[in-house]
Amino acid sequence: MEKKFKRTLITTALPYANGPVHIGHLAGVYVPADIYARYLRLCGKDVVLVGGSDEHGVPITIKARREGVTPQDIVDRYHKIIKDSFEELGISFDVYSRTTSDTHSATASEFFRRLYDKGEFIENTSMQLYDEEAGQFLADRYVVGKCPHCGNERAYGDQCEACGTSLNATDLIEPKSAITGSVPVMRETKHWYLPLDKWEPALREWILEGHKEWKTNVYGQCKSWLDMGLQPRAVSRDLDWGIPVPVEGAEGKVLYVWFDAPIGYISNTKELLPDTWANYWKDPETRIINFIGKDNIVFHCIVFPAMLMAYGDGFQLPDNVPANEFLNLEGD
Structure with a gap:
């Protein structure tokens, strides 16, 4: 009922x-x-x-x-x-x-x-693309290149809008800066990550068992993500436009949109x-x-x-x- x-x-x-x-x-x-x-x-x-x-x-x-x-x-x-x-x-x-x-x-x-x-984030230092000409780290949408999945030449560093695949900027083939057009280099930066893998069992139960009535495109895409295995996802960015990350040592970083x-x-x-x-x-x-x-x-x-x-x-x-x-x- x-x-x-x-x-x-x-x-x-x-x-x-x-x-x-x-x-x-x-x-x-x-x-x-x-x-x-x-x-x-x-x-x-x-x-x-x-x-x-x-x-x-x-x-x-x-x-x-x-x-x-x-x-x-x-x-x-x-x-x-x-x-x-x-x-x-x-x-x-x-x-x-x-x-x-x-x-x-x-x-x-x-x-x-x-x-x-609550300790729900993972603090991680990683290598990120940096535009030496612009003098700044490149958020995902500041990176363009070829999609590794469908070959679209205009894919962004967060998503290919041709095939819909979610990406990381480092996944792109021949990445370039959307600011200057130059080829970026890798530099070290610190960010906070939400461990989606921690919540995978609960998400699997909630969606795959609890909501089989959802539209086929929604249920199918969720199942595909869950079957591939969820990974931690960054929730902050090196950027000067957005809501500042509200912790010490986070100067120049904002909440990921x-x-x-x-x-x-x-x-x-x-x-x-x-x-x-x-x-x-x-x-x-x-x-x-x-x-x-x-x-x-x-x-x-x-x-x-x-x-x-x-x-x-x-x-x-x-x-x-x-x-x-x-x-x-x-x-x-």
Whole structure:
């Protein structure tokens, strides 16, 4: 028998604030989420639809550098464009905020600090690509090269957008700096890692045994990741744009955008409901549904749930993650 819930929290993937939303975003995430929220409201259900702009990460710094402005200028411009677009399209968000808000910064910092204090991170020194011409370490998106899986010549250091494979910058063939075009060298740097392998048994039980009803593309991609074996994943980056890592000895380092961004669902709920937000995140009688695109499956079904498991304190995992496929136009 299907479980009955007291309330539903619907989250939508946070659109990246370096460009306007397009038809793929709308068809894949926001219109379906809006239809479902409206349906539940018509049924008299307690439902909250949460959205917001994702405003940290390397693509924003790249765009700012190209235009000769600050990253804040970029996100201010596109957050307004995106928010106005949703309002004009009638998407019925209960809250649409942003990851540069004070509430989000405090929430993400506290989240990292709790995991740090609990000993949930691995502190690791590793070799990372460094652009000698620019005088800085290269975050994943500052590295471009050939995908080792499909041969795409324009793969990024975190993901190939042709085949969807998640990558590390050092996986790329013939990597180059996206800043100067020069060939980077390897230098030593320290970062904090979330040991996804520690949470693999719990994730396997939660997904493969507990959610066989999930869409085939979601379940299949999760099973593929779990069958390959999960590895620790860095949650910090050498960058000057983002939420500073809130521990001593972390100068010049910020929270990795994929650690920071999903916490935006929590901070945006806090912004809307400062006194009762926990009812939507920590009550087993709340159903949480994440509407996303295919490229975000691993983060919503593997990384963010592992973060919530590590945090503890009653945080609930999503009941469903309905991810849609890519819309291909002219072979791209």
